Amino acid sequence: KNEVEQSPQNLTAQEGEFITINCSYSVGISALHWLQQHPGGGIVSLFMLSSGKKKHGRLIATINIQEKHSSLHITASHPRDSAVYICAGREGSNYQLIWGAGTKLIIKP
Amino acid sequence: NAGVTQTPKFQVLKTGQSMTLQCAQDMNHEYMSWYRQDPGMGLRLIHYSVGAGITDQGEVPNGYNVSRSTTEDFPLRLLSAAPSQTSVYFCASRVDSSYNSPLHFGNGTRLTVT
Numbered sequence: 001k002n003e004v005e006q007s008p009q010n011l012t013a014q015e016g017e018f019i020t021i022n023c024s025y026s027v028g029i030s031a032l033h034w035l036q037q038h039p040g041g042g043i044v045s046l047f048m049l050s051s052g053k054k055k056h057g058r059l060i061a062t063i064n065i066q067e068k069h070s071s072l073h074i075t076a077s078h079p080r081d082s083a084v085y086i087c088a089g090r091e092g093s094n095y096q097l098i099w100g101a102g103t104k105l106i107i108k109p
Numbered sequence: 110n111a112g113v114t115q116t117p118k119f120q121v122l123k124t125g126q127s128m129t130l131q132c133a134q135d136m137n138h139e140y141m142s143w144y145r146q147d148p149g150m151g152l153r154l155i156h157y158s159v160g161a162g163i164t165d166q167g168e169v170p171n172g173y174n175v176s177r178s179t180t181e182d183f184p185l186r187l188l189s190a191a192p193s194q195t196s197v198y199f200c201a202s203r204v205d206s207s208y209n210s211p212l213h214f215g216n217g218t219r220l221t222v223t
Contacts, residue, residue: 004151033212041219043199045211086151096167099151 003027004089006100014108019074021103023087030090032070033097034061037084046072046085077107110135115200115215122190122222130185130218132200138213140203141183142167143175145196146217152199158183159206190222 004025013019023032031050037043047054047061049070054061058077063070074081084104088097116131134141142157154167158177172194174186183202187194198218204210 031209035212041197041217043201043212043214043217045213048209048211088152096154096157097152099153101149101151 003091004087004098004100006085006087006103008103009101010104010106012106012108013077015078017077017107019077019081019105019107021072021085021105023070023072023089023100025068025089025098027089027091027098029065029068029098032063032090033088034070034072035086035088037086037102039083043086074105079107079109082106112136113200113202113213113215115198115218117218118216120218120220122187122220124190124192124222126190128187128190130187130198130200130220132183132185132215133181134183134200134202134213135181136202136204136213137180138202139180139205141177142201142212143173143183143185144199144201145169145194146199147196155185155198187220190220192222194220195222196220 007022033048034046036046049063058075060073084102086102087100113134139160143155144152146152153169155173156175158164161177161180164175164177177183200215201212203212
């Protein structure tokens with residue numbers, strides 16, 4: 001069983017919809033990353049958070065360390081948001097990140 | 110800044126051949142790492158380095174070697190390619206080993222071993 005689970009695996013929505021992608025983990029995470037992988041393959045770091053909420057443009061990330069859960073929200077979704085969204089958690093002081101398998105998001109015009 | 114530069118973008122090898130995937134960063138980052146990405150799985154760490162002259166194994170190091178003679182470069186060597194090494198490889202760097210700094214990724218190398 002993967003220690004970091006993302007849901008859903010695939011998500012298709014219409015332009016303008018509010019999107020939520022979830023990340024749950026079974027180990028103690030001290031910090032969590034959200035990343036975006038473009039259709040061309042490039043990976044970009046979106047957020048790092050260890051508590052509360054962060055916002056960047058139309059993207060919002062939240063985390064509840066006690067409940068071992070994080071969410072990535074996209075408001076007013078657009079076709080250019082189509083990508084794979086990946087969460088990864090740092091377990092304690094470990095160098096290694098524990099990676100989710102990703103959520104493939106398709107936004108239709 | 111070019112960021113993290115990986116070469117080549119694509120490579121086809123025959124079983125048993127060796128090759129080196131190149132990774133260079135111009136951001137003076139201490140930490141560099143190599144991942145492989147396979148369908149349906151999360152990124153898996155192959156090797157990492159916390160500074161020049163220092164390397165360590167990640168989750169899936171077998172069949173791969175690395176070295177870090179300079180801050181800028183972190184090549185990944187496949188010693189004797191096997192079909193199980195068919196994957197997309199990503200190099201990533203961050204300012205330091207702290208997880209308060211974001212990872213910067215190269216554009217990936219798609220490797221096929223026949």
